Every structure is written in structure tokens, then in C-alpha cells.
Amino acid sequence: MHSDFQAAIDSEFGAIADLVRLHARHTPGHAALADAQHTLDYRALDALMDRIAASLQRDGLQPGDAIAVCATSSVNYAAVFLGALRAGVAVAPLAPGSTPASLARMISDADARILFSDASAAEVIGPAQPGGIARVALDGSQVGGAFDAWLAPAGAQPRPVAAQPSWPFNIIYSSGTTGEPKGIVQGHGMRWAHVQRGARYEYDSRTVTLLSTPLYSNTTLVVFFPTIAFGGCVVLMPKFDALGYLQLAEKHRVTHTMLVPVQYQRLMAHPRFDAHDLSSYKFKFSTSAPFNAALKADVLKRWPGGLIEFYGMTEGGGTCILEAHLNPTKLHTVGQPAQGSDIRLIDEEGNELSRDDPDAAGEVVGHSAGMMTGYHRQPEKTREAEWFDAAGKRFIRTGDVGRFDADGFLTLFDRKKDMIISGGFNIYPSDLEGVVRGHAAVADVAVVGVPSEQWGETPVAFVVRREGDTTTEAALLQWTNDQLGKTQRLARLSFIDELPRSAIGKVLKRELRERDAG
Incomplete structure (x- = not known):
């Protein structure tokens, strides 16, 4: 790394957008962002960030104002996020899978002045959306005005902005798995703290990070920003599939990645996993959901590089x-x-x-x-x-x-909210899930508490069977309860094709409770 970068990263506080400028000066032709259609080097990314920042300032946005982005991951999405930061504008990244009403509430709550979107969000950008907000389409679709037409001319320079640690960097909306999403305001200082620990995980200009989780999730951003800050390349995969991921990893000689546990599960179970050369990996990260110990052990055994779990x-x-x-x-x-x-x-x-x-x-x-x-x-x-x-x-x-x-x-x-209190006894669903998972028939399981007149609450299991298995619900229920204490026993066990999960792999237990009640 060049000396002025090292001085910047060692500072008590700095701006990620300024680090991009340094990389554009020292390694202009090095790839920064890539998706299936486009690749941007640091010179082009820096220039595009300038045009985006200048466009936001032209439209009257001041430091501390916000924009919203509701789209799948792409080079343009990432550039808009980084360009907004250069202008001191906070970003509210929103899930395209939201309902129209929920999306409208989040846009209004964030006071977003412009909505950047793409075709993936067309269905949720409806009449419930607040009126008066400018819409810009990142992908040439009809959800807003053309991105290229909105951009300031090539060579445009924004007014310099010196970001402060307390300024809002982004507003991340909680998944809403337990109710109405809440806007979590993260400051520039918080993101800088994430970046500074990057050296520990060998981020540098040779880093190639493959990301298949969405950019609206903090799970993704805790790896995205250190990669860019250290001058590496981020490869964006808009939608995860196991074989596609393995092919990209081998093609790009990926060194770093963030995956949620269910993605590790699907990758390790893929019949062609061991046929792919993954020897370039230095670190693999995981967060967001419980990571089974046996699955971690399998990853360590069969996938080169370190495995880091963030809680x-x-x-x-x-x-x-x-x-x-x-x-x-x-x-x-x-x-x-x-x-x-x-x-x-x-x-x-x-x-x-x-x-x-x-x-x-x-x-x-x-x-x-x-x-x-x-x-x-x-x-x-x-x-x-x-x-x-x-x-x-x-x-x-x-x-x-x-x-x-x-x-x-x-x-x-x-x-704490998932703990089941049955007959005055505390039951932890994870304990029961661990027992059920021990049966050879079980590919996945979730246990939830449901109302019971006799006990107040009682545990119910939803199980995904391994393909081709013929074990019955009654047999698996009997097998499980034979291994549990009297106060822990399952009231019911149901087979389900797939557990409902959020985009970052969290099991939506509320949906399972509703399913049982229905």
C-alpha cells in the first residue's frame, strides 16, 4: 500500500470516499467494481462518484440529507452509494421485496429526496409511494428517469465536503421480521471503525471480494466497504445460486466473501462443490443467523482459507x-x-x-x-x-x-423473544432444533412457540426433509420426544418444503407461527 493511504487508514477518522480518490490517483486502472454487465476501475469509479455528488448538489441536497436506493446489487448501485457519501448525503438502502406500503413508509421516514431504483422494484413502486419524490432508474427501465440523463456532465466536480464522524452515513431498515421496520442510523465514525479492522483480515489492493447478499443489508456492507477502502475489487452477484457462485469464485480468483449460514449450507451440499478450485480464498465471513457447528466444521475441512463468524x-x-x-x-x-x-x-x-x-x-x-x-x-x-x-x-x-x-x-x-415459556419452564428452541437436526432425515429445522391453553406456550417443529427420505412426521416426532425431557417435548412436527427466510438468511419465525395458527 502507498504511504499516503497508510497515513489515511491509520488516522482516527477518515472518509471512505477520500480513500477511493487516493486509489484513483495511485492505481487508476485497477478494477474496483464488477457485475455481470460492467466493470469499473478506480479512475472511472472516482469520476462517476464526482458526477453523482455534483448531481445531488445540483438538485439541492445538503450534507445530512438522504436518498433511497431500492434495487438489486449492481455497479451503478454501488457507485450511487459511494457518490452520495462524497456529497455528505446519507443513503437509505431498501429491499425490493418490501410491500408498496412498507416501502412508502421507509422512504417517508428517511426523508429521502430521490429514489434510485431498477426493474426488480417495479412492483413495489406504486401509488402508495409518497408523491413528489424524484425517481431515477439505474438500469434503463421505466421505474424512473434515465440514470445517464440525470448525471451531471463528464468531468463535473462537486463542492468539497468534509464528512464528520457523527454525520449519518446510512439508514439501514431492520428486516421487519418482528414487526414494522426501524431505521437504524449509522454514522461515518461507525463505518470507519469497520474499515480500520480490515488489515487484520488481509484486505489490500489484491483483494477480490464476491458478494451475493444484497447491498441493503449491513451483512454485505461490513465487507463491501473495507474492500473498497483498501483498494480491492468487489464482484457483485445480484442473486445467489450455488453453482453460479462457485463458477464466479473460480473465474475471479476470489480471496474474500461474506455468506450467511444457509448459503454455506447450500454450497457445501452442492454435488460439484469439490470440483471447483477455491484455493485463492484467504477469508470467508458469516453473520446474521445461527451457524451450526457441524456446518462450520465441514467448511473448515473442505474450503481453503480462514473462516470468521461475526456476532x-x-x-x-x-x-x-x-x-x-x-x-x-x-x-x-x-x-x-x-x-x-x-x-x-x-x-x-x-x-x-x-x-x-x-x-x-x-x-x-x-x-x-x-x-x-x-x-x-x-x-x-x-x-x-x-x-x-x-x-x-x-x-x-x-x-x-x-x-x-x-x-x-x-x-x-x-x-429472548423466541424463548418458549411452557408450564413455567424456559425452553430454548435452539436446544430442540439441535436434537431434531441429529436425525439423518433432517436437512433443516426451526422450532417456534405457539399458544397452548394447558401450558401457556408449547413448542412446534417445522422440518425440511432430506431429498428422497421417507421418514414420516409421526416417526420423527416420536424419535425426537424420546430424547427430550418431559418439559421440552414437541407438541407437533410438520414437514415443510423450505423454511421461510429473509434475504440474509434469517428464519422468519413469525410466518411459521402464523402457518401453525392457520
Whole structure:
């Protein structure tokens, strides 16, 4: 890396858009962004970011204003995100799979001045969308005015903007799996903290990162921005499929990737997985959903390079990191608190529990330099998400229940809201899922609590059978309950073709509860 880049990355705070400028100066012809149709080198990316920033300023947007992007991942999408940052404009990346009403609420909540979109979002951009907002189509479709026509002329230069750590960088809307999405405001300082840990994972100008999770997810952005900041190349895959992913990985000699556990599951199960040359990989990352220990072990055995699991929240507040390749006996955990992360446990009343007590299981709370400012326009929700220690230090509540072992590794039991209270006993669905998963017939499983007149709540399992298996629901239910304690036994077990999941792999347990009630 060149010396002025090293000085910049070592600074207490910096702007990612400024690092792109440095790379454009020193390695102008190096690829920065690629999708199936286009590749941009750093010279072209830097120039396009200038045109985008100048266009936003021409349209009257000031630092702290927001735009919305509702589209599939593409070179233009990534360039718009980065160009907005150069103008000090926050980005609200939104899911094309939203409902029209939900999309309209998020656009309104973010105060977005312009909506950038593509054909994938055509169905949700309807009459429910707030009027008066300018629409720009990133792909030449009819969802808005042409991107090329909106852009300022080639060579346009924006007014210089010096971003501040407290300025909003992006507004990430929660998946809404538990209710109405909340806008999580992340500052430039939080993103800079993510970038600065990049050297630990060998990001540099030779990095090639393959991303198949969407750009509206924080899961993707925690790998996207370090890759760009260190002058590497991001290859964007708009829609994941296992064989297509393996082919791209081999073609581009990929070094880094972010995948959610269900994607690892599908890749490792693909009959042609071992036929592909994946020897270029340095690090593979995962986050967002529970990662089964046996699956981690399979990845370590058959896929070159390190495996890193991040545990944390989009809201920030602290991260645990499991370097699985260095800790093969700790695959059932989510690792140890990252440097600069203060992770603690609290009980139902908000009292702090001792991490040294092997029986102390409580809600996980965390503090770090990377913390959300708050939920956009929802101060009461922000207060609910916060916990303060006796000295007044601010922590973010995760809603997860966990316990530390003697080596300081955190084991998670479940989401607090997913815990089932049956007849006064606490039942963790993950415990039951672990038992069910032990049967050879089971490819995937989720356990949820449903209302019960007799017990208050009772556990129900939804199971995806392995292809070709003939085990019956009754036989699997009997087998499972024979291994469970009396208070844990499943009331019902149903086969299902596929578990409902969000775009980043979280099981939508609310949908399963509704399915059972229906």
C-alpha cells in the first residue's frame, strides 16, 4: 500500500470516499467494481462518484440529507452509494421485496429526496409511494428517469465536503421480521471503525471480494466497504445460486466473501462443490443467523482459507468474533469479544451478571466505538434498545440470551423473544432444533412457540426433509420426544418444503407461527 493511504487508514477518522480518490490517483486502472454487465476501475469509479455528488448538489441536497436506493446489487448501485457519501448525503438502502406500503413508509421516514431504483422494484413502486419524490432508474427501465440523463456532465466536480464522524452515513431498515421496520442510523465514525479492522483480515489492493447478499443489508456492507477502502475489487452477484457462485469464485480468483449460514449450507451440499478450485480464498465471513457447528466444521475441512463468524447487530454496540480456523473446539460458540467491544450479560430486571459465573445466562448487551446513533425518529424505541451500567456507560441490548465459558467464548441459546415459556419452564428452541437436526432425515429445522391453553406456550417443529427420505412426521416426532425431557417435548412436527427466510438468511419465525395458527 502507498504511504499516503497508510497515513489515511491509520488516522482516527477518515472518509471512505477520500480513500477511493487516493486509489484513483495511485492505481487508476485497477478494477474496483464488477457485475455481470460492467466493470469499473478506480479512475472511472472516482469520476462517476464526482458526477453523482455534483448531481445531488445540483438538485439541492445538503450534507445530512438522504436518498433511497431500492434495487438489486449492481455497479451503478454501488457507485450511487459511494457518490452520495462524497456529497455528505446519507443513503437509505431498501429491499425490493418490501410491500408498496412498507416501502412508502421507509422512504417517508428517511426523508429521502430521490429514489434510485431498477426493474426488480417495479412492483413495489406504486401509488402508495409518497408523491413528489424524484425517481431515477439505474438500469434503463421505466421505474424512473434515465440514470445517464440525470448525471451531471463528464468531468463535473462537486463542492468539497468534509464528512464528520457523527454525520449519518446510512439508514439501514431492520428486516421487519418482528414487526414494522426501524431505521437504524449509522454514522461515518461507525463505518470507519469497520474499515480500520480490515488489515487484520488481509484486505489490500489484491483483494477480490464476491458478494451475493444484497447491498441493503449491513451483512454485505461490513465487507463491501473495507474492500473498497483498501483498494480491492468487489464482484457483485445480484442473486445467489450455488453453482453460479462457485463458477464466479473460480473465474475471479476470489480471496474474500461474506455468506450467511444457509448459503454455506447450500454450497457445501452442492454435488460439484469439490470440483471447483477455491484455493485463492484467504477469508470467508458469516453473520446474521445461527451457524451450526457441524456446518462450520465441514467448511473448515473442505474450503481453503480462514473462516470468521461475526456476532453483532446492525445497531452496533459490540461484536464477538470467532476465528473458527484457529479455534476448532469452539465451533459451538460465536467467539470472544472483539478488541474495543465490551460485552456483558444482564438479567430480566437489568441487573448485570458475572461473566465468570458458569451458570450465569442472561441477555447480551454491548458497547463499542461502532454504535448506532439511534432509531430514526423513534426515540422511545432507541431507549428500549439501550442499557446503561452503574457508571452511565451506554450499551445496546441484543435481545439474545447467552453465557460465557471459562475461556471467554460466548455461547448463544436463543433470541429472548423466541424463548418458549411452557408450564413455567424456559425452553430454548435452539436446544430442540439441535436434537431434531441429529436425525439423518433432517436437512433443516426451526422450532417456534405457539399458544397452548394447558401450558401457556408449547413448542412446534417445522422440518425440511432430506431429498428422497421417507421418514414420516409421526416417526420423527416420536424419535425426537424420546430424547427430550418431559418439559421440552414437541407438541407437533410438520414437514415443510423450505423454511421461510429473509434475504440474509434469517428464519422468519413469525410466518411459521402464523402457518401453525392457520
